[in-house]
Amino acid sequence: MTKRLSEKENYFSMSEFLESYYWAGKDDSLGSLLGSVTLWSDDGELFDQAIAEDWHAFFSDVSNEDHTMFESFQAVKQFVNEYLPDVAETTPLSRNLTYNIRMICEMTEAQRNQEPVWKNWVAAVNWITNPNVVPVNESPFLEKGQSLPNPDNKGFRKNQFPIAQVLPAPRPEIPMEDSPEMLTVEQSFQVQLAFMRHYYQVTSDSELGNYLQQYSKVDGSNIRYEKWCRKFSERAEIERKASSLTVLVMAKDYYEIFFSDNALHAQSLRKLSYEIWKTVYLPHSQRVQTEVWQNWLTAVHQVME
Template sequence: MKKVLSEWQSYSAMSEFLESYYWATEDDDLGSLLGSVTLWSNDGELFDQAISDDWHTFFVDVSDESHHTLFQSFQVVKQFVNEYLPDITVATPVSGNLTYAIRTICDMAEVQRNQDPIWKNWVAAVDWVTNPNVEPVNESPFLKTGQSLPNPKEKGFRQNQFPIAKVLPVPRPEIPMGPSLEKVDLTQSYYAFVKFLQHYYQVSDDSELGNFL
């Protein structure tokens, strides 16, 4: 039986998934985003209600079912990082590479996807948040400027924290630029053509276009 996630289970998995890369790298873009993603108000609601509203929009955009499969939930993550992380061309290397990897994984066949370390980390995050022995906490793990990492045994630090990511996303391939920004060569135009079609395939899931790609 395939595992399915509620809207907030998938959100919690997304939070742990992205946090694992933040703790591995202390990437500024991920840190800025997670400062809002993981901060809760005293009434148990997200401090940034816009994120909550957008997550719901992305969730129902993928499927109007109340629970999503692991892959459907990952497609929600893709929409989320596309919206909330800086544009891939100006993002920090870690955030840009992670955004690119998430997009690429969503286009993979299932067999290929299951071998990808980024996908495996997503599955691990899902297993973590759905484990009944893991106690969720509504607090931000981020430190004030100048603080060092606290001892996990100290009061106030998150217990049973999801592990730090062991495999970082590989750099996205660079499209070679020609001598003039006003003209593109054959290789550049081919890459642009493929990316153009991939975009429409992602939003339409058209089988003929998928077979062509």
């Protein structure tokens, strides 16, 4: 019989799954998030109601019924896309974990059964659904004066799910190739706006329309433009310019934060965010054949004319 998880079982499994990687790597991004993920009140309600509401949206988006093992993992994918996005500001361990989760969701059953991250997920689910396990309704972080578990205890914390024995594999480096178009910071921001306007014309998505209306000014009054300028200065390559490919990678991070692939955003924006994420990781010979890249080049040429 196929095991199915309720919304709360799915959540507790995710909590233990993420914590197992925190304890393995003492990762700052995971540690900051888990303080909110694992703290429960005496009446069984999560203290952070924003996370509780988001989780309900992610769980329900996959299915309104109890989830299979794989469906429950798809809800986790939406959660990490929102709270541990694959962007430069997220710590490497968390980024690697998010990347691996996203890729596993695209694999066949035979492929994912070989993946250590998937195996750890299955173990977390089995641990939570074991009738002898009692959920801990408070943060299990170490208290002052306590130390990490003794390595002789085979990776177990007392009465807790085991520490992850295998860290998520490093995500691949984004394949970069020379791009003939070199953009100034203002041009780069205009390119991503032109790119977004194309998709607004195609989808008429109100969320994207509101964003374009609110954040299209290319001056100091636009907080998003100021943040873009700071990021551009870190990526600029030659004479304070960056290639169109480098700017697309910047745009990938931008979309991962503002329009991440989860149920909090319109389906058209989720799909666009996903397609950009997938495109930047492709070898450049494959990337240039994608719709995302073709539309991106169109936006570049519009701005540079």
